[in-house]
Amino acid sequence: MSVAKAGEFGLIARITARLPAGQSTLLGPGDDAAVVRAADGRVVASTDVLVEGRHFRRDWCTAQDVGHRAAAANLADIAAMGATPTxxxxxxxxxxNLDARWAEELSDGLGAEAALVGAAVVGGDMSGSPTLTIAVTALGDLGGLAPVVRTGARPGDVVAMCGRLGYAAAGYTVLSRGFRTPKVLVDAYRRPEVPYSAGPEAAGLGATAMIDVSDGLLADIGHVAKGSGVAVDLRRDAFEVPRQMRDAAHALGVDPYTWVLAGGEDHALVATFPPGLALPPRWRVVGVVREGSGVTVDGRPFRGPTGWQHF
Structure with missing residues (x-):
């Protein structure tokens, strides 16, 4: 059944019936607006848009995959502020003419990714369009902590990351060349594994700045450097390049560090911390903050792309 045959309200009913409530949901879909608990008294908010052909392809991803990707892109932004998504x-x-089942399965992916952090889809809007477009707004709770912004890095801070880098970019390259393996890379592009809990953890540890890697590490840590008025130097040897990525890079004629340093959509979290702080094992120190400006790798500018540009 197409969405036109299902009708707007029929499709909404079919979608909302599949969405579980979250821990902070006081009133979910079905009214003029939702009501979400904000125990902290402050609400963290972020919006992201995915456009078919620009951000995803239906021949590469299932509807559930797209739902996971759309939710992750927004939930990661909330975590990068040190907040918990709600x-x-x-x-x-x-x-x-879109099959209504595709929209239903999209909602399954959205709901499943949100459920990983105890959040839920609480409402939205729907319209006909010649281009399939998904716009997601995420809300979050700071839990009494100050938000971790991009402008707080100080000379002497260490740069540390939590999560994976390069996997999604490698998966994108594999798919764009017409292949479907290695599976670990393709799956990483389809459904990122985001370390959501590391955001509030970093805030509690005293992180001075934080960002999620959505456009590429060099580009995103560059926002931190510029906003904080500092320089950042990364160590190339601090980043792991797994065997599957090395093999794929060799087969495709790509430098794997281009994926690691400039590839986005893994949504790893990168933060700066005061020197001498004992960090949990899942946080890997990958660089240092210095006086100056810009981002370097082993003391030199990186030769190659630094990240995704929308325009």
């Missing part, structure tokens, strides 16, 4: 609002613009 709710998602979804705007869905679809071609009228």
């Amino acid at each position: 709710a998602l609002l979804v705007g869905l613009c679809v071609p009228t």
